[in-house]
Amino acid sequence: MSFNSFGNLLKVTTYGESHGTAIGGIIDGFPAGLQVDFDAIQNELNRRKPGQSKIVTQRKEPDTVEFLSGIFEGKTTGTSIGFIIRNTNQKSNDYNHNTNVYRPSHADYTYDQKYGIRDYRGGGRSSARETANWVVAGALAKQLVASIKINAFTSSVGDIFIDKPYQELDFSKTEDNIVRCPDAKSAEKMISKIKEIRKAGDTIGGTITCVAQNMPVGLGEPIFNKLHAELGKAMLSINAVKGFEFGSGFCGAKMKGSEHNDIFNADGSTQSNLSGGIQGGISNGMDIYFRVAFKPVATIMSSQQTINSENEITEITGKGRHDPCVVPRAVPIIEAMTALVLADFWLINKIRKI
Amino acid sequence: MSFNSFGNLLKVTTYGESHGTAIGGIIDGFPAGLQVDFDAIQNELNRRKPGQSKIVTQRKEPDTVEFLSGIFEGKTTGTSIGFIIRNTNQKSNDYNHNTNVYRPSHADYTYDQKYGIRDYRGGGRSSARETANWVVAGALAKQLVASIKINAFTSSVGDIFIDKPYQELDFSKTEDNIVRCPDAKSAEKMISKIKEIRKAGDTIGGTITCVAQNMPVGLGEPIFNKLHAELGKAMLSINAVKGFEFGSGFCGAKMKGSEHNDIFNADGSTQSNLSGGIQGGISNGMDIYFRVAFKPVATIMSSQQTINSENEITEITGKGRHDPCVVPRAVPIIEAMTALVLADFWLINKIRKI
Amino acid sequence: MSFNSFGNLLKVTTYGESHGTAIGGIIDGFPAGLQVDFDAIQNELNRRKPGQSKIVTQRKEPDTVEFLSGIFEGKTTGTSIGFIIRNTNQKSNDYNHNTNVYRPSHADYTYDQKYGIRDYRGGGRSSARETANWVVAGALAKQLVASIKINAFTSSVGDIFIDKPYQELDFSKTEDNIVRCPDAKSAEKMISKIKEIRKAGDTIGGTITCVAQNMPVGLGEPIFNKLHAELGKAMLSINAVKGFEFGSGFCGAKMKGSEHNDIFNADGSTQSNLSGGIQGGISNGMDIYFRVAFKPVATIMSSQQTINSENEITEITGKGRHDPCVVPRAVPIIEAMTALVLADFWLINKIRKI
Amino acid sequence: MSFNSFGNLLKVTTYGESHGTAIGGIIDGFPAGLQVDFDAIQNELNRRKPGQSKIVTQRKEPDTVEFLSGIFEGKTTGTSIGFIIRNTNQKSNDYNHNTNVYRPSHADYTYDQKYGIRDYRGGGRSSARETANWVVAGALAKQLVASIKINAFTSSVGDIFIDKPYQELDFSKTEDNIVRCPDAKSAEKMISKIKEIRKAGDTIGGTITCVAQNMPVGLGEPIFNKLHAELGKAMLSINAVKGFEFGSGFCGAKMKGSEHNDIFNADGSTQSNLSGGIQGGISNGMDIYFRVAFKPVATIMSSQQTINSENEITEITGKGRHDPCVVPRAVPIIEAMTALVLADFWLINKIRKI
Secondary structure (H helix, E strand, O other): OOOOEEOOOOEEEEEEOOOOOEEEEEEEOOOEOOEOOHHHHHHHHHHHOOOOOOOOOOOOOOOOEEEOOOEEOOEEOOOOEEEEEEOOOOOHHHHHHHOOEEOOOOOHHHHHHHHOOOOOHHHHHHOHHHHHHHHHHHHHHHHHOOOOEEEEEEEEEOOEEOOOOHHHOOHHHHHHOOOOOOOHHHHHHHHHHHHHHHHOOOOEOEEEEEEEEOOOEOOOOOOOOOHHHHHHHHHHOOOOEEEEEEOOHHHHOOOEHHHHOOOEOOOOOEOOOOOOOEEOOEEEOOOEEEEEEEOOOOOOOOEEEEEEOOOOEEEEEOOOOOOOOOHHHHHHHHHHHHHHHHHHHHHHHOOOEO | OOOOEEOOOOEEEEEEOOOOOEEEEEEEOOOEOOEOOHHHHHHHHHHHOOOOOOOOOOOOOOOOEEEOOOEEOOEEOOOOEEEEEEOOOOOHHHHHHHOOEEOOOOOHHHHHHHHOOOOOHHHHHHOHHHHHHHHHHHHHHHHHOOOOEEEEEEEEEOOEEOOOOHHHOOHHHHHHOOOOOOOHHHHHHHHHHHHHHHHOOOOEOEEEEEEEEOOOEOOOOOOOOOHHHHHHHHHHOOOOEEEEEEOOHHHHOOOEHHHHOOOEOOOOOEOOOOOOOEEOOEEEOOOEEEEEEEOOOOOOOOEEEEEEOOOOEEEEEOOOOOOOOOHHHHHHHHHHHHHHHHHHHHHHHOOOEO | OOOOEEOOOOEEEEEEOOOOOEEEEEEEOOOEOOEOOHHHHHHHHHHHOOOOOOOOOOOOOOOOEEEOOOEEOOEEOOOOEEEEEEOOOOOHHHHHHHOOEEOOOOOHHHHHHHHOOOOOHHHHHHOHHHHHHHHHHHHHHHHHOOOOEEEEEEEEEOOEEOOOOHHHOOHHHHHHOOOOOOOHHHHHHHHHHHHHHHHOOOOEOEEEEEEEEOOOEOOOOOOOOOHHHHHHHHHHOOOOEEEEEEOOHHHHOOOEHHHHOOOEOOOOOEOOOOOOOEEOOEEEOOOEEEEEEEOOOOOOOOEEEEEEOOOOEEEEEOOOOOOOOOHHHHHHHHHHHHHHHHHHHHHHHOOOEO | OOOOEEOOOOEEEEEEOOOOOEEEEEEEOOOEOOEOOHHHHHHHHHHHOOOOOOOOOOOOOOOOEEEOOOEEOOEEOOOOEEEEEEOOOOOHHHHHHHOOEEOOOOOHHHHHHHHOOOOOHHHHHHOHHHHHHHHHHHHHHHHHOOOOEEEEEEEEEOOEEOOOOHHHOOHHHHHHOOOOOOOHHHHHHHHHHHHHHHHOOOOEOEEEEEEEEOOOEOOOOOOOOOHHHHHHHHHHOOOOEEEEEEOOHHHHOOOEHHHHOOOEOOOOOEOOOOOOOEEOOEEEOOOEEEEEEEOOOOOOOOEEEEEEOOOOEEEEEOOOOOOOOOHHHHHHHHHHHHHHHHHHHHHHHOOOEO
């Protein structure tokens, strides 16, 4: 039982506080013999890192990953892969005012209650900085299941939604704009929205949609590790996530069976795909798609009432460097977690028949 | 790694096919010394069992659980608790027509592809009959965290929604009607809807809301086993579930931080509760609430095109006894899974401080 | 974390008290498609069961295993395999005198201290009756790795040892005598010894040697799940075991490197095999062999001083039906646990290279 | 499932190759609030590190551990504890001759067969350098169960044994000599023996005995995670170990029940302790003691025949810096692993009763 681990056969275990010495992790169960594309990994980290554009936090971290083991002459050896990302740009003084003040809708209060002690600098372990570890592991996992095409993108910011089904989008355009929305027109509106929100010292929520294409049949375990249950758990592990739906999702709950069933073609594919590529917890070869809801970032630049650890009422105003909308930077995180889930099940599936 | 297990310290492992000899499981990690209320367990099973009312399947199973170990003179002993539920009312002949035909939006095709073999009778392991095991384990877990009040209820059927916040509902009325909706007026409409759907040989989706009250602070592990991530995984494990949201959920994704933040009172409680009782993956003592989306049952009583294992196009019409709407019977399942998650974290939390 | 489970990918979880309703378990992770030889499983159970001969306990249990799931039309389906063995010949009254008396060198005292409650009938969960579950699981595992030849045998009883290396023994003769020693001359002496001991109301220890031949190369994980470490853990899980050694074992601790090293032949085999078929925790294709030490059974038929749960000094004399020497019945248990370990690593090894 | 992890609630996961950039690990599940004694940790590392005396390898590593997370202002915070030990004194050139030659009784051949690739420098992951990670984790675990007194010591080198029971030894003298034997007279003979062996370019085996005193009652889980089974697994994980016995061990296999049973005193202690402080897998409060057998180090300084990866016969002579006897440096490793096992069970035991 490890609560800083994710995955089963392919397992990543992590550590690190936002303003500690370093963050990092260990990837265990990775098969031997993969030629590692290090640039691809660093590229994913760069997509996630702060300071990339005007609509994300201006904190600058080089976020350079150093691999420490498990790779020899460029290839995985089958032994555990240790990696480390040094923290270099901590402005911990920005957080001194948080020493004993509980920021609203943050984890300060619950950590203190649970552990009786808390590294208050930048949220400590509760910071989304942790997700840089996940991006490293996910980028490696992606290389293991390279035939699967995983694409996430910003599907809404506040009340601005892409009004097209994903099949009409060109995923190669996702990186063309800073909000990571492949629909240029929607992207423009989203960016304006975020800029406006930031100017007001406020923050805004949004959703990300993720699509996995060219799926093999048979991934997922059918009872407690259903493919969508593991994807859901992975997504709900990401900071600020409040909801997960796949296939028809919440809309499916309003439908009739005669509308919702996906009729088979002779080759085993289906005419519709309200199932979202998963039946009985197992991939059926159709596209997997799901949607993830993010709440607005809790740190806002206006004053809010709160309490301190002595249960005294006080005021707090956000300092430090924060994202007005977490969604653009969460796109690579969602792809990474999806890759981890799929690679894990891909390994497991190799041993399900004699 | 066990894919028929759920939980960490409190772990339930299960087995059983819908039309096999029996289903059952093992509950491991249950502490010694609890006086077991067997009637309460059987009562939960009765809530879930088929044939209770006119809007659920008419299959009749006594669903009597027999405990085989781990309980001595009425008390848990700390050893593993084995239990068994015999299958008694299998009409397997109803399923002979399914031998090699893949029912649309069922798991027949994916099981065959994954394992190369499949117990086709009643869906085998993929049948929701498995959830009777979960209800047994959950009913026992409920007794471990008896101070927490867990209440689930039908919050929508098709497009009929309760139009009140849960705080205005009286949960003691949930069992007063066969659709398990504590709002009598909505219940009546839902029941009519289901009857109408059943008459048409069709099925309908719906949602269940679950509320956990009188919560202790500190449950949940903050990285990969966030309280809401485990709840989400638990819910997504239930047959026919397509989505999960907690607190503000998908609505939160449209909101601004200044609207969404829950302002603290001096005692650590919060004025609003858009967080849904969880901050940073850890319970904060406020009510936990979440919503689960169920698709319509895939087995409908009208003819549909499909394929068989030889990839030939054929026709299928639902036989057997099926639910026109799965939601009423899923209410106790959701409570059971919630109890399992909370009891597990309750145990874990005992060892987080020296 | 399950403390009634053994194995990783192939995992068995068990339950059951000696004088409860039943014992049983769940085998998870077993691949689909194996044609099960049920007779072979029952045969292993028969080897272990009580009442087979004059030198073992006269308790009579039919020990018939019933498979409840996971096998369809004679083949494994890849779903969890539940099984149950009903307890039928409990003479619990034999144990009434144990209600609150702690038998010396038994687990009565420690269970009571740990759990505050204890099923005192026949030792409850601490009884070696549990090992019938292991034999079922192991017998199935044997069929998965059928190419490996696993043979255990009694290598000593008290101070009577087989004085030949295992290579000179004919394992087909192990079942020819009731002590399960393939060397007829030694067997005779061992049987006389046990009869003499039983007549004196006493018990005697012994050792079992196990050999796995026709081993594939590559089984075992090299750090914390070394093949010999898992074998050692498996053996030390068996009731009454006090020691485990493999290859050169304790003798190896007296040797020099120049004597101990196994020199390679051109084909990768080695000239000697002091390594016991394992190098760096991984099988090298040579025979695996190890030796397991069993203490004498604690229940003796003469009077001993002891205490009760009120810490009062009292006397106890063994009643019930007990083995004068546990070793003959432990032979199939050791083979079963060996099969479980090897089958688990055999599955794992399938996914160690891309 | 992680094969580079040890423990259940208190879990350490490690990485690192002998001549890679660094080794390190993550300690998960450590409770919050412990004031860490960093000097005590470094002191344990110093006891294990190479180059301490004339009878161990002359490789010099500073072996300085850097903690990266999970500790704030000197106290554990309940989050995962990352640590790293940089490799600084790699003389990898010493190993160039091993590129494709398989050293006898090393893991070179089995790694290559299992993974198809191998970091040949210094044995890579199979090197005992890994155990430095274990010493770090164990030294921290020791602080969690500080009331238990854990003492390991060299009990034999080759055929030189201490001829006293452990009760007559003064453990405070273990560090008084370089062979770590608390009996000065035996120590002297052992040191001479090792010097003589080293001069001959050879190596020698030995045994270590470990004693845990002031034990709480109730540690250990009674079926598959018996206290002695976990200790055995831990010990068998250490490089070069060939055997494990506890309490009466292999001698117990020659005894009669009437001799072997430990008779209770009124306070629950026992008059003898052949059980080795464990009954039914659970500690009974008496001393735990066990003995571990180490084979001679496989790298010897004389020429041996071997093969290379092309299956050609060749010759090899040990280069590099190696231990003539591994036992003195293994003493702190055994204490560390014992501490890990005991601390893990100590945590688990907190939740076994309601």
